[in-house]
Amino acid sequence: xxxxxxxxxxxxxxxxxxxxxxxxxxxxxxxxxxxxxxxxxxxxxxxxxxxxxxxxxxxxxxxxxxxxxxxxxxxxxxxxxxxxxxxxxxxxxxxxxxxxxxxxxxxxxxxxxxxxxxxxxxxxxxxxxxxxxxxxxxxxxxxxxxxxxxxxxxxxxxxxxxxxxxxxxxxxxxxxxxxxxxxxxxxxxxxxxxxxxxxxxxxxxxxxxxxxxxxxxxxxxxxxxxxxxxxxxxxxxxxxxxxxxxxxxxxxxxxxxxxxxxxxxxxxxxxxxxxxxxxxxxxxxxxxxxxxxxxxxxxxxxxx
Numbered sequence: 001x002x003x004x005x006x007x008x009x010x011x012x013x014x015x016x017x018x019x020x021x022x023x024x025x026x027x028x029x030x031x032x033x034x035x036x037x038x039x040x041x042x043x044x045x046x047x048x049x050x051x052x053x054x055x056x057x058x059x060x061x062x063x064x065x066x067x068x069x070x071x072x073x074x075x076x077x078x079x080x081x082x083x084x085x086x087x088x089x090x091x092x093x094x095x096x097x098x099x100x101x102x103x104x105x106x107x108x109x110x111x112x113x114x115x116x117x118x119x120x121x122x123x124x125x126x127x128x129x130x131x132x133x134x135x136x137x138x139x140x141x142x143x144x145x146x147x148x149x150x151x152x153x154x155x156x157x158x159x160x161x162x163x164x165x166x167x168x169x170x171x172x173x174x175x176x177x178x179x180x181x182x183x184x185x186x187x188x189x190x191x192x193x194x195x196x197x198x199x200x201x202x203x204x205x206x207x208x209x210x211x212x213x214x215x216x217x218x219x220x221x222x223x224x225x226x227x228x229x230x231x232x233x234x235x236x237x238x239x240x241x242x243x244x245x246x247x248x249x250x251x252x253x254x255x256x257x258x259x260x261x262x263x264x265x266x267x268x269x270x271x272x273x274x275x276x277x278x279x280x281x282x283x284x285x286x287x288x289x290x291x292x293x294x295x296x297x298x299x300x301x302x303x304x
Contacts, residue, residue, distance in 0.1 A: 012068035016075070024076045028083035040087035041197065042080060043243060045073050046128040050094035053108040074115040081120045088122035088238075090197050093181055095132040097162055097212050100171025105180060109188035122238070123195035124181055127174050129244035131218050133161055133206040134198065134225065135173020137233045141183060149176075162212035174198045178237050200224035201242035204303035209273045216250040216269040217276065217284050217294055222301025247295030253277075253284045262286060 034040060052069045055061050077089060091112065099105045112118065126132075138148045138157035147170050149158035158165065160172040171177030178196040185194050201223060208220030223246050231237040251269040252262035253276035264286060270277050275294055276284045282293045 012064055016068055016072055019072050020075055020079065024079050028079050031080070031084045031087065035084040036086045040084055041122075041239070041241075042084075042087050042089050043125045043128060043197075044076060044080075044089055044091045046092040046125070047094060048073060048092065049111050050092070050099055050108055053111045054098070054104050056107075070111065070115055074117055077115075077117045077120050089120060090123050090125040090195075091117070091121055092128055093124040093126055095127045095130050096169065096171025096174055096177030096180070097130075097132050097164060100164060100169040100177050100180060101167070102180075102184070105184045106188070109184050112185075113188050118185075118189040118191045118194075121191075121194065123197070124185070125197050125199070125243065126177060126181070127199040127203065129199065129250065130215055131203050131209070131221055132177075132212070133159075133173045134200055134203055134232075134240070135159060135175050135206075137173075137175035137179065137236075141170070141176075141179055159206075161206040162209075164212075174203075175232055175237065178233070182236060195238045196236060197239045197241055197243075198237060199243035200226075200240040201244055201246045202298060205301050211271070211273065214268065214271040214273040216266065216271060216274045217291065218273050219275050219278075219281075219297070220301065221298055222303060223298045224303060226304050246298045247290055247292070249285045249287055249289050249291040249294065251284065252286045255283050257283045257285055 031040060048069055052061060052066060080087065081089060093099060093108065099108055136157040138155065140148055142148055143151045149155065149165050149170060149172065152158060157176065158172065162172065164172045171180050178198070181196060182194050186192050202221045204222035204224040205220055209218055225240050227239065227241045229239045231240060251266045252264060253269055254262055254265045256262050268274070269284060274284070275281055285291055
């Protein structure tokens, strides 16, 4: 959903109609025969609402765009839940390195609250297509009236490869972020039974980045725990999944493997941590395309 589909009413009407009729409804039709036959877990719009919640000052996130995002996500949940009522829907909530600051998480939950969809969700998805460490869950968010990792800085669960705790972000790993996420959801949404699923497809290595803000085709990453419901906190985290297929490119280098210039180049894919930014490394294909060099590196560094 974006402003290029702006309708005459100024609310991106054409884009919303296209989104529902050409994407959401065909997806619902595809899934409908499987409702009640096999378990279905649906991840709703990775990064969309986190972007909206944390970029409200961006001129590209004006009132019309915000209204379109909210309307589109709300409608997607309604249509999918109606078509496959037994499916578990998980609304994407980015990851601890993004929403782990309490003000960001409060902003995100404020947006979710406006959509009035909490009672149709099983919970939230985290770390989709990202590299944040899974980590070990702390036994509680707080101890002695302070954040747990302020009191027990040397605890295993307080390992902090992205140096987030010193920035007052206690989502230092995805297990701790899950606690923050659900606790904040309870306060904002009044729903006490929400759960989390986490993408572990590429987070086996925890210290391979110079900056954890880098996300594109990260050098030295490894495939993480394979999909399972046997999580470190089964009361909170339903499953680990390989949600983004390991080996799918995050985005292209400025020059494609063919030698052509990439039409969708993002400067984040030229970060110091990205494969292809060093001399002698292969160029990266466009997002979603198979990146053979990357998948072999993920396999080499895997901790399954």
